[in-house]
Amino acid sequence: MKYLFMESKRPKVAVFDFTDCEGCELQFANKEETLVDFLKAIDIVNFREVMSEKSDEYDIAFIEGSISRADEIERLLTIRQKAKFLIALGSCACFGGVNRMKNKFPMSDVNKEVYGETPKETLPVRSIKELVHVDFEIPGCPVSKAEVERIVQHIIWEVPYQFPVYPVCFECKQRFTICRFELGELCLGPVSAGGCDAPCPAGGTPCWGCRGICAAPNFQEFFNLAKERGFSKEEVIERMDFFGGFRSVTGSK
Numbered sequence: 001m002k003y004l005f006m007e008s009k010r011p012k013v014a015v016f017d018f019t020d021c022e023g024c025e026l027q028f029a030n031k032e033e034t035l036v037d038f039l040k041a042i043d044i045v046n047f048r049e050v051m052s053e054k055s056d057e058y059d060i061a062f063i064e065g066s067i068s069r070a071d072e073i074e075r076l077l078t079i080r081q082k083a084k085f086l087i088a089l090g091s092c093a094c095f096g097g098v099n100r101m102k103n104k105f106p107m108s109d110v111n112k113e114v115y116g117e118t119p120k121e122t123l124p125v126r127s128i129k130e131l132v133h134v135d136f137e138i139p140g141c142p143v144s145k146a147e148v149e150r151i152v153q154h155i156i157w158e159v160p161y162q163f164p165v166y167p168v169c170f171e172c173k174q175r176f177t178i179c180r181f182e183l184g185e186l187c188l189g190p191v192s193a194g195g196c197d198a199p200c201p202a203g204g205t206p207c208w209g210c211r212g213i214c215a216a217p218n219f220q221e222f223f224n225l226a227k228e229r230g231f232s233k234e235e236v237i238e239r240m241d242f243f244g245g246f247r248s249v250t251g252s253k
Ligand code: SF4
Pocket: 020, 021, 022, 023, 024, 025, 064, 065, 089, 090, 091, 092, 093, 097, 098, 140, 141, 142, 143
């Protein structure tokens, strides 16, 4: 493919899933208006959700999901050895995601509650970077396909990508959305990383912080604001623990 008379590289891409809902990898097949161009820019060689061919020769491995079983650790280590560039895709891969809530309980209780009399092997949930070196992280539950496209373009043209440094509130205000705090709801937008275009407040629900912490958060002010609006510290911390991206603040496992 040529752009400005320059030949771009067409990297071989593999997409792998672990403990997750497969929503992030599904984003790869979404956004039909640019899908053909996206598929021309990369050479997908291994992607269980959309194709039956499988190759172990790839440049970039996208890893979706968190790790919660011993066999997943082995598979992840093998992928890391083969990939030149490894990208954690989505909040499960970056932080542990919603799965991480299980770490609040003893694994034996989790097993009893979920599997009853037929217990399964289950480990405390870990993000990808807790086990192997990660070259790049794309947070979101699910990831934004537009952002994935932008990042892939930067990788192909070897131009560093800069995530937005502003919080979700910035994009929320750009959309003229009524603030969820004004509607009596708790919203993590003031301390959450922007870049998603604030779809949740615009769609009628507060931000739950799926992209993790923004670049320069003011947590003291945020906790003051939440208290002023009638929310306890426990409520705020419970919300922050939903996707696992605020553990440096909440101290959760
Ligand atoms: S980050 Fe969200 S959408 Fe992506 S795999 Fe995890 S639960 Fe699914």
